[in-house]
Amino acid sequence: MRVYWAVLLSSLLVAGCSTKVTRMDVNETVDLSGEWNDTDSRLVADEMIRDALSHPWTSNFAGEKGRAPTVIVGTVRNLSHEHINVNTFVADMERALINSGRVEFVASSTERGEIRAERTDQDLNATEATRNEAGQEIGADFMLNGQINTIVDAEGDEQVRYYQVDLTMISMANNKKVWLGQKKIKKLVENAKVRY
Amino acid sequence: MPSIRKTPFAVLLPVFLQACALQMNTVSTLDGRLEQSTPEEVLLTLQSLDPPERDLGQYLLNTGLLESISGDFEGANRDLQSAKDILNSLQATSVSENLGAAMVNETLRSYVGSPSERVLLHVLMSINYLMLDDLDAARVEVLQADVLMKELAREDEPIGQLASAHYISGLVYELNGELDSAMISYRKAANIMALRNMRTPTSLQSSLLGLSRYLGLDDEHEKYREQFDLALDPPAADSAEIIVIYWDGVVTGKRGKTISVWVPSLNQAVSLALPYYPPSNYIRKSFDLSLAGQHHRTETVEDIEALSRADLNDESAAIYAMTLARMVSKYALVKSASQQNNNLGLLLNIAAMLSETADIRSWNLLPSSIQVARFALPAGEYSLPYPHYSRSPQGELVKTELVVSAGEKIVLFVPDVSQRIFSYTRTARARPNSREIKAVE
Numbered sequence: 001m002r003v004y005w006a007v008l009l010s011s012l013l014v015a016g017c018s019t020k021v022t023r024m025d026v027n028e029t030v031d032l033s034g035e036w037n038d039t040d041s042r043l044v045a046d047e048m049i050r051d052a053l054s055h056p057w058t059s060n061f062a063g064e065k066g067r068a069p070t071v072i073v074g075t076v077r078n079l080s081h082e083h084i085n086v087n088t089f090v091a092d093m094e095r096a097l098i099n100s101g102r103v104e105f106v107a108s109s110t111e112r113g114e115i116r117a118e119r120t121d122q123d124l125n126a127t128e129a130t131r132n133e134a135g136q137e138i139g140a141d142f143m144l145n146g147q148i149n150t151i152v153d154a155e156g157d158e159q160v161r162y163y164q165v166d167l168t169m170i171s172m173a174n175n176k177k178v179w180l181g182q183k184k185i186k187k188l189v190e191n192a193k194v195r196y
Numbered sequence: 197m198p199s200i201r202k203t204p205f206a207v208l209l210p211v212f213l214q215a216c217a218l219q220m221n222t223v224s225t226l227d228g229r230l231e232q233s234t235p236e237e238v239l240l241t242l243q244s245l246d247p248p249e250r251d252l253g254q255y256l257l258n259t260g261l262l263e264s265i266s267g268d269f270e271g272a273n274r275d276l277q278s279a280k281d282i283l284n285s286l287q288a289t290s291v292s293e294n295l296g297a298a299m300v301n302e303t304l305r306s307y308v309g310s311p312s313e314r315v316l317l318h319v320l321m322s323i324n325y326l327m328l329d330d331l332d333a334a335r336v337e338v339l340q341a342d343v344l345m346k347e348l349a350r351e352d353e354p355i356g357q358l359a360s361a362h363y364i365s366g367l368v369y370e371l372n373g374e375l376d377s378a379m380i381s382y383r384k385a386a387n388i389m390a391l392r393n394m395r396t397p398t399s400l401q402s403s404l405l406g407l408s409r410y411l412g413l414d415d416e417h418e419k420y421r422e423q424f425d426l427a428l429d430p431p432a433a434d435s436a437e438i439i440v441i442y443w444d445g446v447v448t449g450k451r452g453k454t455i456s457v458w459v460p461s462l463n464q465a466v467s468l469a470l471p472y473y474p475p476s477n478y479i480r481k482s483f484d485l486s487l488a489g490q491h492h493r494t495e496t497v498e499d500i501e502a503l504s505r506a507d508l509n510d511e512s513a514a515i516y517a518m519t520l521a522r523m524v525s526k527y528a529l530v531k532s533a534s535q536q537n538n539n540l541g542l543l544l545n546i547a548a549m550l551s552e553t554a555d556i557r558s559w560n561l562l563p564s565s566i567q568v569a570r571f572a573l574p575a576g577e578y579s580l581p582y583p584h585y586s587r588s589p590q591g592e593l594v595k596t597e598l599v600v601s602a603g604e605k606i607v608l609f610v611p612d613v614s615q616r617i618f619s620y621t622r623t624a625r626a627r628p629n630s631r632e633i634k635a636v637e
Contacts, residue, residue: 078332081339083277152339154347157288195288 034189045092057178072140080150265611302555310507311356338365360498397495399570431572436604445564452554467552494567
């Protein structure tokens with residue numbers, strides 16, 4: 001009988017210590033710490049994509065030039081209270097806009113370096129038929145810039161966190177702002193006063 | 197009711213706790229070792245320890261700091277971010293840990309860090325991000341430090357309010373071209389120093405004078421002109437501004453004192469253990485630089501020796517209350533056991549005494565003081581008193597001379613114990629929209 005209890009207790013202890021993994025739908029909202037998370041990133045991407053495609057800047061450009069505008073992603077600065085990876089919603093936006101067929105993107109300044117290095121390498125090592133020449137890059141018509149700002153109001157164990165994401169599409173030809181996207185998110189975070 | 201069957205547990209508990217106390221004592225002696233050897237050697241010693249989960253926050257603070265002063269800023273911020281997450285998650289009051297502290301000793305609590313340590317964590321992470329050439333991430337840390345200091349603010353005492361944190365905030369805002377925010381932070385730094393009866397460093401004086409004039413705060417500028425005996429010359433066109441952040445010494449670690457006495461009226465031995473700071477042996481020394489025929493010296497913006505003592509002093513009422521509660525609970529336990537069995541009572545009395553240990557955990561590898569200096573330096577190439585490391589265009593840390601170009605702002609991070617200098621350079625063209633103080637005529 002004593003052995004039985006010992007085995008049962010050990011099993012419970014082992015079960016309590018083991019890592020548990022539950023697969024989730026990527027659209028499911030789980031807020032753990034109250035900080036910026038995948039749901040916030042998705043909400044921003046959804047809003048920005050919807051807004052960018054519902055305004056006439058793409059059709060105006062296409063009407064004038066007879067082709068889809070080319071966009072380069074500039075700097076999206078994180079001026080918030082948290083270390084936020086802005087690449088997630090920028091990548092979502094890029095994908096949705098390219099797939100819509102109304103906008104084309106060119107490599108950003110950080111991506112370009114690697115591509116140019118590869119092209120230089122091709123110049124030396126690739127066959128004539130497969131070699132890509134330098135000087136054939138497409139210049140962007142617009143640059144996407146932006147920033148994330150926050151206001152945090154804290155009192156005791158409570159915090160109100162307000163996030164504002166602003167994205168701007170600026171014409172490379174004349175610095176004209178052709179689209180301004182904005183998403184605001186507000187959260188009340190109540191930290192536990194007591195833990196076990 | 198305690199029974200003889202529970203005796204092995206009661207005897208083994210202090211043995212187990214003594215093993216934990218031994219590890220705590222090893223960590224508490226590392227501050228002395230850091231002054232005698234390299235940060236890399238101390239880091240190896242620290243990494244050879246296997247800290248209990250409740251001490252993980254303290255462990256990561258120390259490894260993060262050692263990595264930082266060794267120049268491993270990525271590794272440092274990984275550890276410090278983990279420490280930050282742990283400390284933040286432990287701010288709620290724990291029922292079980294309080295019970296453990298009331299029955300056995302204070303070291304059964306998870307390490308949550310003192311208010312000053314929690315703010316200094318952001319200060320160090322901010323410096324690390326600057327050295328990684330990530331100004332936006334450094335800005336995130338100064339914003340978090342600001343929120344934390346607001347949360348910790350009290351009307352009676354400036355606990356958790358750090359002049360160095362506000363000074364670094366001001367610097368980060370200034371590097372970012374946010375001069376109005378920089379002014380607010382420098383002002384807060386000066387106010388805290390005044391509250392602590394500390395002299396405002398010349399670098400802070402010149403920032404307050406320069407920014408108040410640039411922002412058109414005429415009354416405030418006049419007040420500073422009267423308060424500070426300092427001539428404010430705009431830097432020459434071919435010069436850069438050098439800002440030095442110097443970490444001097446290693447802060448004195450906490451020690452524990454245990455008093456054990458036989459109390460005849462209780463028929464028991466009673467033990468009390470309390471943490472304290474021994475008198476500081478720290479002798480303040482500044483970092484002196486002689487460059488381009490000019491002599492520059494750092495001045496104290498934060499006295500961490502004083503901060504640590506103020507934090508412990510602030511906590512002392514709660515520590516004394518818990519010590520008293522523990523004494524009463526241990527007395528009751530031993531008395532109850534003695535009534536049942538004299539030998540059991542004696543064993544429990546010994547166990548109660550042995551388990552009484554002071555909580556001497558702290559971020560004990562911090563510097564004794566944080567000092568700053570700020571001066572203009574003509575463009576050129578300079579040798580520094582310690583090896584200088586800066587980021588190459590590929591992002592690697594390389595040993596080099598200090599190369600100064602006109603219009604730059606260069607932040608030098610100088611941890612005295614590692615005898616190395618790390619730098620961050622903000623070129624004049626890095627932020628085209630930023631407004632320069634030197635533009636003021």
